[in-house]
Amino acid sequence: MIDKIYLCAISNIESGTCLEDCKFCTQSVKYKADIVRYKRKTIEEIVEEAKKARANKAIGFCLVTAGKGLDDNRLEYVMSAAKAVKAENLGLRIIACNGTASYEQLCRLKEAGVDNYNHNLETSREFYPSICTTHEWDERYATCLNAKKAGLKLVCGGIFGLGESVEDRLSMLRSIASLEPANVPINFFHPNSALPLVENPLTKEEAFELIKLTKEMNPNAHKIMIAGGRELMFGEDQYDVFNYGANAIVIGDYLTTKGNMASKDIEELEKRNIPIAPSCN
C-alpha cells in the first residue's frame, strides 16, 4: 500500500491555439471543440494560481502551453512565469510542459527555475502516425533526451484508450522505461464529440491493470501519476488507483476538462487515511 500521495496542479497558460492535429486533443484548432481558448494568461494570474495550488497541498505546479513546441517568444514567456512563481518561495516544484524543445531551450528553462520537464510519448512509436500526422514520435523522444541532458528531471508518460493495441501499450511503456523518467503521468482518453476519436474502449478493470503495468515497467520512477481522465475512467472507484501502484494525482482542472474540486480530493484522501505528501521528497 502507498504510504503517501503527491498532488500536482496544472496551469494551462495558453489554451486551445495549437496547429497540430493530435486526434485526442481538444486544444487543436482543427477540431473546433467547444473549449475556452485564450492566447496567454498574465504572469499575475499564473502566480495567483500557484499560490492556490500550494494552499491545496500541491507540491508540483505545471506550466502548460498549447502548441507543438517552444519558439523564442514562448520560451521567454514560460521563463518569466517560472521566475515569478519561483520568487514566491511557495515550496512548489515547477514543471514546464511546452512540447518539443531543443537542448539549449531546455537549459534556459532550467536557468529560469524550472525543475522538471514534462513531455509525454503519448502512445507507441508504431501507432503514433494513426493519431498525429503533423509531427513525429521521434521528435518527442528526442525532446525527452534533451530534457535529461539539460539537467531537468524528466516527466514522461502517455495516454491510454486511443484505440491502441495491447502491443502498442507495451511498446510505449518500454520506450518510457528506456528514458528512466523521474515521474510517469498516465492519462486516459476523455472523449469529446468534436474529436476524430469518439470513444475510449477501455474498461475500468483494464485501466487499473494498465496502472499496475506502468508501475511494474517503471519500478524506479518516483511517481506514477494519474492525470487526465481519472474521474471519467474510474468514477467512484477513482481512489482505488493507489491500490495499483499510482502514488500521485493531478488536482483541480485539467487542460480543457473539469476535474474534481481540489477540496473534494483532499477530503476523500483524508477519509481514507491516505497521507498527502507535504513536499516532493
Ligand code: SF4
Ligand atoms: S497534444 Fe499538444 S501538440 Fe497535440 S494538438 Fe494537443 S497541444 Fe497540440
